[in-house]
Amino acid sequence: MAIWIGPAGTPTTVSTGTIDGIKEVENLGLNAMEVQFSHGVRMSVEGAKKVGEAKGNVRLSIHAPYFINLLSTEMEKVEASRKRILDSVERGHHMGANIVVIHCGYYGELGAEESYEKMKAEFEGLSDEVKSNGWKVALGPETAGKMKQWGRLDEIVKLCEEVKGCEPAVDFAHLYATQAGRVDYKNILDKVSVLKLKVLHTHFSGIEWSPIGLTGKGNERRHLPLGSKSPDYSELVKEILKRKLNITLISESPLLEKDALVLKGMF
Numbered sequence: 001m002a003i004w005i006g007p008a009g010t011p012t013t014v015s016t017g018t019i020d021g022i023k024e025v026e027n028l029g030l031n032a033m034e035v036q037f038s039h040g041v042r043m044s045v046e047g048a049k050k051v052g053e054a055k056g057n058v059r060l061s062i063h064a065p066y067f068i069n070l071l072s073t074e075m076e077k078v079e080a081s082r083k084r085i086l087d088s089v090e091r092g093h094h095m096g097a098n099i100v101v102i103h104c105g106y107y108g109e110l111g112a113e114e115s116y117e118k119m120k121a122e123f124e125g126l127s128d129e130v131k132s133n134g135w136k137v138a139l140g141p142e143t144a145g146k147m148k149q150w151g152r153l154d155e156i157v158k159l160c161e162e163v164k165g166c167e168p169a170v171d172f173a174h175l176y177a178t179q180a181g182r183v184d185y186k187n188i189l190d191k192v193s194v195l196k197l198k199v200l201h202t203h204f205s206g207i208e209w210s211p212i213g214l215t216g217k218g219n220e221r222r223h224l225p226l227g228s229k230s231p232d233y234s235e236l237v238k239e240i241l242k243r244k245l246n247i248t249l250i251s252e253s254p255l256l257e258k259d260a261l262v263l264k265g266m267f
Ligand SMILES: [Zn+2]
Pocket: 063, 101, 103, 142
């Protein structure tokens, strides 16, 4: 069993870049960090190599830019999305990151089946590119926080079963929001267990969400610190310990490293 915990981005106390962020993560006694390319891939390949030299024992991942829609009806947008993902993976390879987390896109007018087939074809194309470049980084489709965004847990698991080089990014707060304030850790971990992952990559935080009528579904509004509006993570910790999982837990709380330390304390 191995557990990696750390912030989504450099700790809140650091404003001097990724490498200083990694050092602070180590100082704090944490051991993971997700590099945020949220608003664009603004790191050169050279820069990524320097991050790789500085990473020490910190497990790195990358969050690809938010502006991605692999299901767009506009080909230009799909191509720009592919490029943002592949640019992220290339940086990830050079810094020694394990996974690039991806918001895949929006269902739009597509039904469940059609959107799945289209998404699968996209990921097959991406996976081929990653392989042909010799990049050793997993593509990580993330469980979405809004119902119009593609990516229910079952779809993500199926995609990762069927496309080589894909591993799920499980966002527990998103699952909690889309299920209108419910989260069944046993069920989630059972579902991903079919993938026989070496390490499961996950996000956690509190979350504000709004229900969609009486459907039993909901949409995320924003991430919050751990507390009254978060899933009960002590139950998750128990389940991880019971299953002796290898898992990375990235704090997407506004309090980043502070809530990462809170979760570490629960272990
Ligand atoms: Zn995300």
